[in-house]
Amino acid sequence: MIDRSGTPLVELRDISIAFGGVKAVDHVSVDLYPGEVVGLLGHNGAGKSTLIKCLSGAYRQDTGDVFVNGEKANIANPRDARDYNIETIYQTLALADNLDAASNLFLGRELTTSFGFVDDAAMEAETRKIMGRLNPNFRKFGSPVKALSGGQRQSVAIARAVYFQAKILIMDEPTAALGPQETQMVAELIQELKKDGLGIFLIDHDVHQVKELCDRAAVMKNGELVGVVDVDDVTTDDLLAMIIAGKRPEHLAA
Amino acid sequence: MADASASPASSQRKNILKTMEIDTRLLGMVGAFIVVCVMFNLLTDGRFLTPRNIFNLTIQTVSVAIMATGMVFVIVTRHIDLSVGSLLATCSAMMAMTQTSFLPAMGVDFGNPLIAPVAIIVGIVTGAVIGAFQGWLIGYLAIPAFIVTLGGLLVWRNVAWYLTNGQTIGPLDETFQLLGGIGGTLGTTGSWIVGVLGVIAACVAIWSARHARIHHEFPVKPVWAEGLLMVVAAALILGFVAVLNAYEVPARVLERQFEASGQVMPEGYVQGYGVPYSVLLLIAVAVVMTMIARKTRLGRYIFATGGNPDAAELSGINTRLLTVKVFAIMGVLCGLAGLVASARLSFHSNDIGTLDELRVIAAAVIGGTALAGGLGTIYGAILGALIMQSLQSGMAMVGVDAPFQNIVVGAVLVLAVLVDILYRKKTGAN
Ligand SMILES: Nc1ncnc2c1ncn2[C@@H]1O[C@H](COP(=O)(O)OP(=O)(O)OP(=O)(O)O)[C@@H](O)[C@H]1O
Ligand SMILES: [Mg+2]
Numbered sequence: 001m002i003d004r005s006g007t008p009l010v011e012l013r014d015i016s017i018a019f020g021g022v023k024a025v026d027h028v029s030v031d032l033y034p035g036e037v038v039g040l041l042g043h044n045g046a047g048k049s050t051l052i053k054c055l056s057g058a059y060r061q062d063t064g065d066v067f068v069n070g071e072k073a074n075i076a077n078p079r080d081a082r083d084y085n086i087e088t089i090y091q092t093l094a095l096a097d098n099l100d101a102a103s104n105l106f107l108g109r110e111l112t113t114s115f116g117f118v119d120d121a122a123m124e125a126e127t128r129k130i131m132g133r134l135n136p137n138f139r140k141f142g143s144p145v146k147a148l149s150g151g152q153r154q155s156v157a158i159a160r161a162v163y164f165q166a167k168i169l170i171m172d173e174p175t176a177a178l179g180p181q182e183t184q185m186v187a188e189l190i191q192e193l194k195k196d197g198l199g200i201f202l203i204d205h206d207v208h209q210v211k212e213l214c215d216r217a218a219v220m221k222n223g224e225l226v227g228v229v230d231v232d233d234v235t236t237d238d239l240l241a242m243i244i245a246g247k248r249p250e251h252l253a254a
Numbered sequence: 255m256a257d258a259s260a261s262p263a264s265s266q267r268k269n270i271l272k273t274m275e276i277d278t279r280l281l282g283m284v285g286a287f288i289v290v291c292v293m294f295n296l297l298t299d300g301r302f303l304t305p306r307n308i309f310n311l312t313i314q315t316v317s318v319a320i321m322a323t324g325m326v327f328v329i330v331t332r333h334i335d336l337s338v339g340s341l342l343a344t345c346s347a348m349m350a351m352t353q354t355s356f357l358p359a360m361g362v363d364f365g366n367p368l369i370a371p372v373a374i375i376v377g378i379v380t381g382a383v384i385g386a387f388q389g390w391l392i393g394y395l396a397i398p399a400f401i402v403t404l405g406g407l408l409v410w411r412n413v414a415w416y417l418t419n420g421q422t423i424g425p426l427d428e429t430f431q432l433l434g435g436i437g438g439t440l441g442t443t444g445s446w447i448v449g450v451l452g453v454i455a456a457c458v459a460i461w462s463a464r465h466a467r468i469h470h471e472f473p474v475k476p477v478w479a480e481g482l483l484m485v486v487a488a489a490l491i492l493g494f495v496a497v498l499n500a501y502e503v504p505a506r507v508l509e510r511q512f513e514a515s516g517q518v519m520p521e522g523y524v525q526g527y528g529v530p531y532s533v534l535l536l537i538a539v540a541v542v543m544t545m546i547a548r549k550t551r552l553g554r555y556i557f558a559t560g561g562n563p564d565a566a567e568l569s570g571i572n573t574r575l576l577t578v579k580v581f582a583i584m585g586v587l588c589g590l591a592g593l594v595a596s597a598r599l600s601f602h603s604n605d606i607g608t609l610d611e612l613r614v615i616a617a618a619v620i621g622g623t624a625l626a627g628g629l630g631t632i633y634g635a636i637l638g639a640l641i642m643q644s645l646q647s648g649m650a651m652v653g654v655d656a657p658f659q660n661i662v663v664g665a666v667l668v669l670a671v672l673v674d675i676l677y678r679k680k681t682g683a684n
Contacts, residue, residue, distance in 0.1 A: 104558075117549040
């Protein structure tokens with residue numbers, strides 16, 4: 001069981017953000033404890049990606065605050081988020097197609113030689129190591145990621161997020177393009193990272209997977225938070241009802 | 255890429271290229287360049303490929319080639335710079351005014367050894383500041399580069415005019431003129447020394463790259479392939495030096511030199527020009543720019559931003575500041591190009607650098623820089639500049655009318671891009 005007596009690792013408090021007239025996220029509060037996986041569920045366009053982008057520094061929320069380890073965090077850009085050890089796997093993967101896997105993995109944090117030049121050989125060696133763990137079939141270290149399959153690209157994005165020893169990991173549909181074996185490896189990876197005490201936000205459309213991998217699930221609908229539930233207290237049908245109808249299950253509606 | 259229909263011979267050839275890991279695109283450009291040279295050589299009864307003409311071709315290319323290396327970065331980051339010709343003029347005007355008017359007004363008179371270095375620094379700083387300013391407008395105020403530099407095209411051309419009252423400013427300082435081309439060369443011995451040093455540097459670079467891969471236990475090319483690469487590099491470098499050395503200083507010029515130093519020229523004395531300082535400057539620029547592109551974070555970020563600006567931003571790269579840096583580099587190179595161009599003329603003229611923006615962009619694009627961003631090489635741009643210049647001077651030598659010259663150059667630009675698109679489609683290369 002997750003110990004939720006201490007201060008949460010992350011607390012998103014009353015976050016709102018609008019694009020023009022569209023309220024993409026509307027007064028949403030979610031928290032995350034060390035060693036916990038919180039699933040974010042909701043229909044397409046519910047606001048899941050937008051919410052976590054406020055944490056990863058891609059967007060700035062209009063109202064609300066982010067707390068990391070109980071302290072108010074000022075995250076104005078992705079660099080700030082990295083300083084808080086927040087790593088993100090974006091739904092769009094955010095890879096530079098013209099660069100190879102190693103260059104993408106280390107983008108913004110290149111290993112350098114003592115002369116200050118980028119050390120491509122060292123970066124490729126590190127990439128080979130981590131890819132060996134995540135996706136042993138991966139061979140295309142020399143080609144630009146444009147030449148990779150969707151799943152291979154996804155494993156590069158995952159490798160980038162886990163390589164730098166994040167404390168807070170955001171995974172926006174990390175297995176959308178993966179085959180069954182690779183999906184299984186990501187599931188194992190999540191379990192492993194959980195044991196190391198990371199907090200993980202996992203956005204996923206598969207309620208079975210969420211029930212299996214997550215401790216709690218937060219459901220969003222039209223930018224609003226429907227509710228946060230312990231996955232052991234609900235059935236997959238309950239989760240589906242929350243996603244589709246936007247109603248908390250009756251036995252929990254205290 | 256398995257190709258069942260390929261004949262054994264051609265697949266074998268492909269294998270050799272593959273083992274050598276040679277960019278076939280580069281090979282294609284070199285091939286085109288050779289075709290152009292041979293064609294003009296035939297049309298001019300062998301006058302095109304003389305040491306004299308190759309020497310002239312080289313020094314005529316330098317100014318545009320220097321700017322083209324910077325244009326690679328600009329285009330790779332999905333921008334464009336239409337102001338380079340005008341910026342060159344402003345830098346050149348600043349340098350000319352510094353040596354003929356500003357410094358003398360401060361009591362530093364003509365012939366003072368300080369004049370050339372100060373003027374050069376003024377020119378480079380002018381380019382850097384103006385470039386950075388344009389980069390700031392583009393990066394931070396989000397005005398499209400096309401518009402900012404289209405404005406710059408008019409503004410800087412006329413700032414140069416204003417600075418000089420539209421007059422030709424000259425003659426320029428003697429030391430300053432050394433960087434113009436024929437006015438300053440290394441001489442034969444110096445050229446051989448530089449050539450040998452170049453060969454050593456190339457071999458060391460090839461060998462240490464191999465060593466790094468072995469160190470990390472990555473696959474490497476066979477030794478013979480590396481060796482062949484070194485031999486080719488050495489042949490190219492030394493061949494180039496030999497040609498430039500073979501261009502002899504005219505006897506009357508030598509006689510005058512001997513007279514000036516109060517000596518009599520020995521019978522049958524000859525002296526080659528060797529490598530011009532301006533070409534050394536271009537080589538230095540090319541090496542530095544290639545290092546930036548391949549070996550520094552700045553270069554990595556330039557290419558990442560060109561490949562996917564959003565991904566670069568999300569990876570924590572400050573893409574706005576990057577834009578400022580890219581345009582500042584472009585500005586510095588315009589300063590250097592202005593130095594070479596005005597030193598070659600031995601004066602600053604009001605129309606210096608006119609239409610250079612088109613030549614520079616064409617050189618970068620012919621050299622394989624993709625306007626969609628993310629792709630381009632420094633050596634490609636220099637080769638592109640060389641091809642453009644060869645076409646232009648070749649046609650002039652053959653006696654093609656001026657309008658036809660420009661028609662051909664324009665058509666070649668469009669054709670080159672078409673060939674590039676087809677090539678990329680066919681090879682599936684990026
Ligand atoms: N940059 C933007 N500009 C304008 N509107 C946006 C922007 N980003 C998101 N939106 C809008 O905000 C709402 C929430 O989008 P968001 O991407 O967060 O959905 P999501 O829950 O992640 O959906 P999906 O499951 O399809 O990934 C949508 O209506 C979307 O159109
Ligand atoms: Mg989404």
